[in-house]
Amino acid sequence: MHEDGAGGQSTPPCEVCATPTVLRSLGPADALTECPACGHLGRDLARCPARHRDLAYGGDPGLDRARLALTHRALVADGPPASVFEIGYGGGALLRRFLDAGARVGGADPDQLGVEVDEEVRRRGRLWAGGIETVPEGWFSAELVAGVHVIEHVPDPVATLRTAASVLAPGGRVVLLTPAADSWGLRRYGSDWWMLEDPTHVRFFTARSLELAARRAGFDRVRVDRLVLDSLSVDVASVARRRGVGGTRGVLSSRGVLAGVAATAPLVLGLRALVPGTRPTLRLTASVG
Numbered sequence: 001m002h003e004d005g006a007g008g009q010s011t012p013p014c015e016v017c018a019t020p021t022v023l024r025s026l027g028p029a030d031a032l033t034e035c036p037a038c039g040h041l042g043r044d045l046a047r048c049p050a051r052h053r054d055l056a057y058g059g060d061p062g063l064d065r066a067r068l069a070l071t072h073r074a075l076v077a078d079g080p081p082a083s084v085f086e087i088g089y090g091g092g093a094l095l096r097r098f099l100d101a102g103a104r105v106g107g108a109d110p111d112q113l114g115v116e117v118d119e120e121v122r123r124r125g126r127l128w129a130g131g132i133e134t135v136p137e138g139w140f141s142a143e144l145v146a147g148v149h150v151i152e153h154v155p156d157p158v159a160t161l162r163t164a165a166s167v168l169a170p171g172g173r174v175v176l177l178t179p180a181a182d183s184w185g186l187r188r189y190g191s192d193w194w195m196l197e198d199p200t201h202v203r204f205f206t207a208r209s210l211e212l213a214a215r216r217a218g219f220d221r222v223r224v225d226r227l228v229l230d231s232l233s234v235d236v237a238s239v240a241r242r243r244g245v246g247g248t249r250g251v252l253s254s255r256g257v258l259a260g261v262a263a264t265a266p267l268v269l270g271l272r273a274l275v276p277g278t279r280p281t282l283r284l285t286a287s288v289g
């Protein structure tokens with residue numbers, strides 16, 4: 001533990017590189033821990049409540065459907081896989097898409113959201129109802145191991161990456177998407193950053209900390225890039241939070257916010273295309289050997 005000079009509060013070492021962390025204040029009531037070496041951010045909910053919503057799920061079903069196609073595209077950039085394992089498959093919508101394309105599918109999910117799983121995925125997929133760290137050796141072998149906005153939630157991200165590596169078929173790749181701590185969102189919006197609305201977001205990676213975590217988990221070919229087409233709602237949702245919209249149900253429960261997302265999408269996408277630092281999502285692509 002490290003004593004922070006200003007507040008005298010102790011902070012844990014960086015979970016990725018073990019460097020002593022410091023507190024990064026986001027406003028009067030909120031502070032994250034920040035690693036001075038790799039920039040990794042840790043969130044203790046007691047120290048950074050950031051007016052979070054009540055439930056882990058704060059999406060919108062309409063936006064989720066639009067997002068599915070974009071997410072699928074982001075995952076198959078290196079070619080369509082014959083087998084897919086998804087960490088945190090939720091309702092199975094993404095696995096269903098791969099299943100319909102002829103892939104063999106499997107996944108692990110502790111069912112924190114308590115959602116119904118797609119009937120076909122349940123019938124034909126090899127599903128593990130538990131955290132990724134508890135998946136038994138040899139449970140599945142996949143050309144693509146995918147995790148869409150999941151590694152910011154798990155108890156131990158390096159352990160998650162290690163298990164992901166163990167599920168990989170020879171020549172396969174892991175592709176993970178996660179909010180970017182080093183995008184402009186947090187600097188611009190502080191406590192109002194939409195990524196803080198989810199109370200189960202307990203860390204935010206930088207490109208550097210994500211690469212380091214993957215290397216620590218045993219991956220030797222690691223690439224991190226930033227997506228233009230993901231989390232389209234983050235800017236409008238952050239501004240809405242600043243204005244006090246949404247309350248404990250989350251800002252995407254507001255029709256006005258959804259309309260704002262649609263109206264500003266061309267502007268937001270244009271900015272992201274021009275300025276990579278505004279892209280809110282990191283994509284990790286990692287393989288072994």
Ligand SMILES: [Zn+2]
Pocket residue numbers: 014015016017018019035036037038039040209
């Ligand atoms: Zn670090």
